[in-house]
Amino acid sequence: MSHTPASVPLVLARYKFVARLATQGRRVLELGCGEGVGGLLLAESAAHYTGVDSDPRAIRCAQKEIRAGNILFAASAPGMKKYGEYDAVVVMDVRSDELLHNGSLLAIVSANLQGRGVAVLGFRRDVWRRYGWRRLEALVRGRLARAFQCVLVFTLHRDHGAVAGGVDEDGDFVVAFCCGMRPGEHGARGRT
Amino acid sequence: MKLGPYLSYWLHHSPRRMLYAMAYYSFAAALIGRGRRVLDVGCSEGMGTQLLALECGYAEGLDINSAFIATARRNWRHPSVRFRLMDVFKHPPIGWDAIVAFDVVEHLTPRRADVFLGLVARGLRDAGIAVIGTPSITGQAYASRISRAGHINCYSGERLEEAMREYFTHVFMFGANDEVVHTGFLPMAHYLIGVGCGRHE
Numbered sequence: 001m002s003h004t005p006a007s008v009p010l011v012l013a014r015y016k017f018v019a020r021l022a023t024q025g026r027r028v029l030e031l032g033c034g035e036g037v038g039g040l041l042l043a044e045s046a047a048h049y050t051g052v053d054s055d056p057r058a059i060r061c062a063q064k065e066i067r068a069g070n071i072l073f074a075a076s077a078p079g080m081k082k083y084g085e086y087d088a089v090v091v092m093d094v095r096s097d098e099l100l101h102n103g104s105l106l107a108i109v110s111a112n113l114q115g116r117g118v119a120v121l122g123f124r125r126d127v128w129r130r131y132g133w134r135r136l137e138a139l140v141r142g143r144l145a146r147a148f149q150c151v152l153v154f155t156l157h158r159d160h161g162a163v164a165g166g167v168d169e170d171g172d173f174v175v176a177f178c179c180g181m182r183p184g185e186h187g188a189r190g191r192t
Numbered sequence: 193m194k195l196g197p198y199l200s201y202w203l204h205h206s207p208r209r210m211l212y213a214m215a216y217y218s219f220a221a222a223l224i225g226r227g228r229r230v231l232d233v234g235c236s237e238g239m240g241t242q243l244l245a246l247e248c249g250y251a252e253g254l255d256i257n258s259a260f261i262a263t264a265r266r267n268w269r270h271p272s273v274r275f276r277l278m279d280v281f282k283h284p285p286i287g288w289d290a291i292v293a294f295d296v297v298e299h300l301t302p303r304r305a306d307v308f309l310g311l312v313a314r315g316l317r318d319a320g321i322a323v324i325g326t327p328s329i330t331g332q333a334y335a336s337r338i339s340r341a342g343h344i345n346c347y348s349g350e351r352l353e354e355a356m357r358e359y360f361t362h363v364f365m366f367g368a369n370d371e372v373v374h375t376g377f378l379p380m381a382h383y384l385i386g387v388g389c390g391r392h393e
Contacts, residue, residue, distance in 0.1 A: 021364045022364075149318060149389075150390060152223060152387060153225070163373050165222035165223025166223055166225060168222070177364065179361065179389050180318075
């Protein structure tokens with residue numbers, strides 16, 4: 001999940017942030033859960049948590065190390081889109097704008113999200129640095145707003161745990177909470 | 193610019209409160225984003241409304257205190273800001289992209305506060321968001337005598353969330369200590385900010 005011990009609190013703070021705002025009492029799906037450490041935080045107040053990842057070794061590790069009644073880890077098969085129906089679908093690390101532009105990520109999110117659920121998409125500064133925060137803001141507010149009725153964007157700061165509204169250029173992690181999925185906008189419901 | 197008695201009192205007696213209040217407005221403005229029409233209910237002397245107008249594109253401040261509105265109109269004259277002497281209970285808002293209400297609900301009885309939250313929800317467009325800010329009940333132990341006298345309905349984070357969920361599908365709760373907005377342990381937050389969207393039909 002991280003490369004240095006210093007990044008451990010950083011990564012966990014991101015998960016805690018999402019957990020506080022979006023997982024309480026909900027059925028939660030995390031796409032790209034890795035070895036599942038963040039899943040513990042998401043599951044803490046959730047009704048149920050499912051973590052999926054395309055890396056079977058990471059999933060095996062998660063299954064071996066993390067055991068709780070409301071937690072399930074599963075390896076995703078290529079092309080697999082539907083895992084169930086969830087109240088919150090979380091992607092903590094959106095890796096490229098392509099995923100948003102071509103709708104493939106949103107298609108998977110919407111396939112698993114019940115109509116009144118919330119999708120949570122996270123963007124790491126180290127991944128998106130070259131793209132630029134301002135461009136990211138336009139992408140998030142533009143593309144995601146077409147797919148969801150309401151998109152709330154926040155920025156987390158690295159050192160002091162403060163939250164800013166919108167995209168803050170000094171921030172470390174941008175999170176979009178997407179509410180009110182518009183049926184058919186990404187076409188996923190009909191195709192999957 | 194000549195500040196009115198409210199902002200002047202703040203500056204002279206508690207400049208920190210001005211910092212905190214404007215930090216919360218700043219949080220709301222960035223969250224709402226640009227190109228939005230924002231209603232600021234309980235705008236007082238309008239400094240926060242001006243911030244919303246400049247950051248979001250257009251803001252209208254409402255208050256039932258005529259002296260506040262007169263001061264706001266005198267000081268803030270940007271074309272994208274407007275102030276009205278208006279009671280939302282008599283003239284419910286309609287069609288806003290966002291409605292902001294800082295330091296309002298704690299001055300209303302619980303019953304009236306519920307009605308107010310309903311008015312806010314119905315005053316939004318489908319995609320609109322509400323930002324409701326209020327001092328937390330735990331912070332009242334440290335509030336001044338004057339503050340406490342006016343705060344007849346202070347909320348815990350849990351209660352504010354529950355009250356907002358009556359009208360919104362999604363409620364995101366934040367705490368604040370001084371000017372720092374966070375998602376830390378809500379019972380120890382000095383100030384609460386609830387963000388609601390997806391109003392119930």
